[in-house]
Amino acid sequence: MKYDTVIIGAGMSGLSAGVRLAYFEKSVCILERHTTIGGLNSFYRLRDRNYDVGLHAITNYAEPGTKAGPLSKLLRQLRMRWEDFDLRPQLQSKVAFPGCVLNFTNDFNCLLNGIAEAFPKQIDGFCRLLEKINEHDALDLNRKSVSARKVLSEHISDPVLIDMLFCPLMFYGSATPRDMDFSQFVIMFKSIFYEGFGRPFDGIRRILKQLVRHFKSLGGHLKLRAGVQEIVQRNGQANSVILDDGTEIEAKNVLSSAGAAETMRMVDPTQPVSRPSPGNISFVESISVLDCEPSDLGHNETIVFFNDADKFHYERPNAPVDLRSGIICSPNNFDYSRPLEDGRVRITALADPEYWISLSEEDYQLRKMEWNDRIIEVAMNHIPDFRGHVLDTDVFTPRTIRRFTGHDNGCVYGAPRKFVDGQTSVDNLYLCGTDQGFLGIVGAMLSGITIANRYLLK
């Protein structure tokens, strides 16, 4: 059969696009190379325990029943209910820099008051920045790129405050080192500071499984272990895809969440020069399973974004892991009605993809454990010592991310250059997901929806 649309990748964006298309009676098939769904934001089982990978939290939190905002828009578009996502709000997070801490919750006033107290001279400028953020239409697909650092420096003169604002936004979504496009900054700012964090009690699997169930109930096809080797085109039109096992699947349109560079390589593997370049921002994450709740040890924050250096450096490090800054997340510290099965601490730091990808398998296992200990050691500045309570440990690196997402360099937020209109040099081949440019979990889902609406529902 010839599908209306074939979607490459069963992550958040591909599944959401699939739901839209299937709901409006398009024949659609999602192809996923891996044995499980999710891509960057996924889940697995290891030694009888459930783990999540990907973003620590879902941004753009809204209370159930909220009528406006990205999360509500997303649920409406997917014809899904608030209960399907079962999001619980965060307790409290913070940005911790040397000598200065800014707390924030899903109530923006917490951050606003914190800035007024810690940076009294900057608060007027910060409020002018807020006006600028509020009036900026970040979802305009035809926008021009502007440096966020430049915009911030027009309103705020203290470099520490600028870095403290950038720190969580970059860690949770910047494909570019050191600076962000202002539209990306606005999307991230709203999603984290205005709307805030949430998490389903069961973790990311809850949302992924609901999406798949919904997609299949609408008649959509999902094929796992079905990696796309080639996108076959004739005269600038994609006609079919060829899978790793040689199977050919015909389609009127192809929507790819595999990344811009990775997708164009499927179209033409012989011309690497003209391909867009992949990003190189990636992370190592240390996951500790504890025999108690982190709050039993006195750690009550949901997420801590820390930086122990004079300046915040968001870039590919020269060392295997950048130990100067990081993120500490406890999935236990959300407002659930009952405790999670065990205590968890996830500590994430910037990493050099090349180092991790080029290690030999034996060396890789050793280095993983070595750097796990070092990451935990530096995090001790921001969390009580939990090392006596660790029941199990897992570590993921850029190498893991590359394996599960297929993204070159194991890059997490995709290529520095985004393709916001979703178009490629091939007429009926479109991009969604990280390289299209809406970030975070809600952003990824909206990315799939937006591109599906714009080109594939005609």
Added chain:
Amino acid sequence: MTGEEIRQVVLDILERIAPDEDLSGLDDAMAFREQMELDSMDFLDIVMELRKAYRIQIPEDEYEHLTTMATTVAYLEPRLKDVPVAG
């Protein structure tokens, strides 16, 4: 379908698109957008839901007829008069 049946069909569609809205007090003479949080994405979905359920094609330059419940029903009535309510 009668005008009253069409009105119910449109209400059902609005309910599906915007389940968090209270539609019980909807004013048929007032624009949907003034009474509900409906953006262009949602608006397009009204058109698409009608197409899905009743195979009715509404050209883009006729979307203006779908501003209020009253204008929507008036626009759809001649087009759906021989069409039964979908089960």
